[in-house]
Amino acid sequence: xxxxxxxxxxxxxxxxxxxxxxxxxxxxxxxxxxxxxxxxxxxxxxxxxxxxxxxxxxxxxxxxxxxxxxxxxxxxxxxxxxxxxxxxxxxxxxxxxxxxxxxxxxxxxxxxxxxxxxxxxxxxxxxxxxxxxxxxxxxxxxxxxxxxxxxxxxxxxxxxxxxxxxxxxxxxxxxxxxxxxxxxxxxxxxxxxxxxxxxxxxxxxxxxxxxxx
Amino acid sequence: xxxxxxxxxxxxxxxxxxxxxxxxxxxxxxxxxxxxxxxxxxxxxxxxxxxxxxxxxxxxxxxxxxxxxxxxxxxxxxxxxxxxxxxxxxxxxxxxxxxxxxxxxxxxxxxxxxxxxxxxxxxxxxxxxxxxxxxxxxxxxxxxxxxxxxxxxxxxxxxxxxxxxxxxxxxxxxxxxxxxxxxxxxxxxxxxxxxxxxxxxxxxxxxxxxxxxxxxxxxxxxxxxxxxxxxxxxxxxxxxxxxxxxxxxxxxxxxxxxxxxxxxxxxxxxxxxxxxxxxxxxxxxxxxxxxxxxxxxxxxxxxxxxx
Numbered sequence: 323x324x325x326x327x328x329x330x331x332x333x334x335x336x337x338x339x340x341x342x343x344x345x346x347x348x349x350x351x352x353x354x355x356x357x358x359x360x361x362x363x364x365x366x367x368x369x370x371x372x373x374x375x376x377x378x379x380x381x382x383x384x385x386x387x388x389x390x391x392x393x394x395x396x397x398x399x400x401x402x403x404x405x406x407x408x409x410x411x412x413x414x415x416x417x418x419x420x421x422x423x424x425x426x427x428x429x430x431x432x433x434x435x436x437x438x439x440x441x442x443x444x445x446x447x448x449x450x451x452x453x454x455x456x457x458x459x460x461x462x463x464x465x466x467x468x469x470x471x472x473x474x475x476x477x478x479x480x481x482x483x484x485x486x487x488x489x490x491x492x493x494x495x496x497x498x499x500x501x502x503x504x505x506x507x508x509x510x511x512x513x514x515x516x517x518x519x520x521x522x523x524x525x526x527x528x529x530x531x532x533x534x535x
Numbered sequence: 536x537x538x539x540x541x542x543x544x545x546x547x548x549x550x551x552x553x554x555x556x557x558x559x560x561x562x563x564x565x566x567x568x569x570x571x572x573x574x575x576x577x578x579x580x581x582x583x584x585x586x587x588x589x590x591x592x593x594x595x596x597x598x599x600x601x602x603x604x605x606x607x608x609x610x611x612x613x614x615x616x617x618x619x620x621x622x623x624x625x626x627x628x629x630x631x632x633x634x635x636x637x638x639x640x641x642x643x644x645x646x647x648x649x650x651x652x653x654x655x656x657x658x659x660x661x662x663x664x665x666x667x668x669x670x671x672x673x674x675x676x677x678x679x680x681x682x683x684x685x686x687x688x689x690x691x692x693x694x695x696x697x698x699x700x701x702x703x704x705x706x707x708x709x710x711x712x713x714x715x716x717x718x719x720x721x722x723x724x725x726x727x728x729x730x731x732x733x734x735x736x737x738x739x740x741x742x743x744x745x746x747x748x749x750x751x752x753x754x755x756x757x758x759x760x761x762x763x764x765x766x767x768x769x770x771x772x773x774x775x776x777x778x779x780x781x782x783x784x785x786x787x788x789x790x791x792x793x794x795x796x797x798x799x800x801x802x803x804x805x806x807x808x809x810x811x812x813x814x815x816x817x818x819x820x821x822x823x824x825x826x827x828x829x830x831x832x833x834x835x836x837x838x839x840x841x842x
Contacts, residue, residue: 434786437757467750470712474754477713479761485713503750508711 324348325362328369341370345448346400347524352408353452354531359408367405371398371416383424384442393445395421396458400449407453423457429468439465440472444487447525450494452535462491463500470503477509482517486525489513493529507533540785541837543792547801548830549602551823552592554799555585556605561816564616569625579639581820586613586642588827591733593646595835614643620650627653631660632669634679641682654686661688673703674722677729685732701730701741709743712751717767720755724770727777734832737779745778756787763805765794769825776832788833791826801826 324341331337341348348367351357376398381391395418402418429435449458462469469491476485492506510533514526562581592598592606617623620640627636637657640650660666661683671679680695689695701707705719706726715723727748730739740748752775759767768787775782795801800815802808803822809815 436753471751471754474713474751475757478715478754478758504712509713512711512713 323351323360323363325360325366328366335373338366338370338373341367342374342394342398342401345397346404346451346454347448347528348401349404349408349453350451350524350528350531353404354528354535364405364409367401368416371402371418376418380419380421383422385424389442389445392421395419396446397448399456400451400454403456404451404453420456423461429465433468436465436468436471437475440469440475440488441484443469443491444472444476444484447487447490450490450532451528452497452532459494459498462495463498466492466495466500467503469495473509474504477513480516482513483519483522483525485513486517486522486529490525490529490532493532497532497535540783540788541834543785543788544830544833544837546830547788547792547795548592548827548834549598550795550799551801551827551830552588552598552602552605552609552799554796554823555588555820555827556609557798558812558816558820559585559609559612561813562613562616562820568622579635581816582613582616583635583639583642584821584824586610586639587733588824588831589613590642590645591828592831594735595831597831597835597838610643610646610648614648620648620653624650624653624656627656627660631656632665634669634671634675634682637661637686637688638678638682641685644686657686657688662693672722673700673707674705674726674729676700677704677726681729681732697730697739698741701726701744706744706747707741709747712747712754715755717759717764720759720767721770724767724774727774731777733828734773734777734836737777740778748774748778749780749782752782753784756784760787760790763794765791765801765805766803766822766825769801769822769829772829773825773832776829776836781833781836791829795826799823 328334328337328341349359352359376395377391381387381395383392398418399420402416405416429439443458443462446458449456450462469488473485473488473492476482476488489506489510492502493510496502496506506529510526510529513522514530517523517526562585564578564582568578586609589606589609592602593610596603598606614620617639620643623636623640627633636653640653640657666679677700680689680697680700683689683693684695704722704726706723727740731737732739737745752771756768756771759771769791772784772787772791775784791801796808800808800819801822803819808819
């Protein structure tokens with residue numbers, strides 16, 4: 323599906339860039355719905371990295387460095403890591419260094435800073451997939467209340483794209499067996515029904531699958 | 536509580552009380568007022584709210600001697616406006632099913648201002664099955680129950696089933712925290728005020744409700760502070776201080792301190808505040824009362840006066 327999309331795209335460069343932006347979510351049908359990963363698709367994803375190579379330096383986490391490149395580095399890490407998991411060690415030769423987390427990686431469960439932190443976690447929602455685990459996931463495990471407050475805040479502010487991203491972490495935590503301070507099911511359904519746009523639709527579809535696991 | 540937040544709370548309460556005292560004549564009843572009180576919400580309700588703030592300052596006893604004197608004078612002023620309770624008595628005689636005479640009286644009874652004939656009449660009306668059968672919102676039923684508790688009208692066979700009353704409210708259901716609107720938030724704050732008698736009885740909150748509030752108050756304070764709903768934010772800060780483990784909320788206190796006017800007026804929202812003294816009083820009296828109560832309770836809980 324991925325390879326076919328790149329080949330049929332009017333602008334193959336843009337299609338390859340879209341794969342990088344979509345990140346590990348490219349594999350969502352594989353890890354959540356049992357779809358096969360075709361070798362051509364894996365090759366298309368590898369091509370997205372060789373055609374648009376990431377910078378050599380690992381970006382510093384904010385506030386030491388800008389947020390954008392750091393978020394992109396995490397997305398790349400997720401994509402490469404999941405590709406390696408799915409194709410086996412010998413398959414892809416891609417590597418992506420794992421970025422560092424900021425010093426305030428996860429607020430203690432009732433500390434200040436939950437609002438900003440939860441928004442940033444939402445920007446990393448593409449990592450909330452089975453098969454990926456690391457410091458970002460550990461941070462989510464440490465602060466389910468901060469994520470639940472962040473999702474609550476986003477819904478009440480009618481910022482549904484952010485709500486869908488943060489709620490996806492709650493759905494992932496639930497699939498990971500973490501006790502949550504709220505029921506993620508109705509929250510995900512609510513956001514899915516009230517949100518518009520492709521990205522919230524994707525996050526919600528993934529959340530529903532995670533909850534069903 | 537971190538000292539800066541307590542200092543902000545103290546300053547806010549002190550200035551709000553000063554404003555209520557300075558502006559008190561705007562709350563005076565018109566000379567021709569009778570117990571009919573054609574417009575109870577516009578004239579009579581603010582007197583009760585001022586009395587509430589003053590009575591809580593006196594109850595907590597954490598203010599300085601100057602503020603305690605202002606609170607005492609305010610309570611005396613309000614009591615005198617109500618004819619030493621005679622107007623409440625007369626109103627209840629005419630409207631025996633109305634609850635506002637009891638609810639207003641409670642703020643005075645809290646500080647031992649009593650009216651004998653009103654006491655006798657209330658002992659009768661509150662004992663009737665009618666008093667518990669009236670069709671009101673669940674949080675309003677709690678308001679009446681708390682007023683009866685303060686006045687001592689809930690003795691013997693009239694004991695309140697607090698658990699049943701709290702379960703009937705929105706808050707008692709611990710609903711999805713991401714679905715709450717402005718009006719529901721006010722229902723929620725008032726449920727807490729009455730269950731705990733304005734922070735006097737933190738144990739009046741069921742355990743799961745207290746946990747629920749601890750979890751979600753930060754999100755609610757954040758969103759209503761963002762859109763400048765200062766009246767509601769100040770009420771939420773009261774709720775924070777009605778918990779067995781009070782919340783600190785230093786950011787919200789700093790923001791409230793920043794928007795309070797020099798003369799002590801606390802703006803109800805983010806819209807411009809006019810210059811006309813009567814309009815200022817009508818629009819911002821309630822929020823200034825809430826600020827005085829919130830600041831008083833925050834200081835009191837920080838000092839551990841009521842742990």
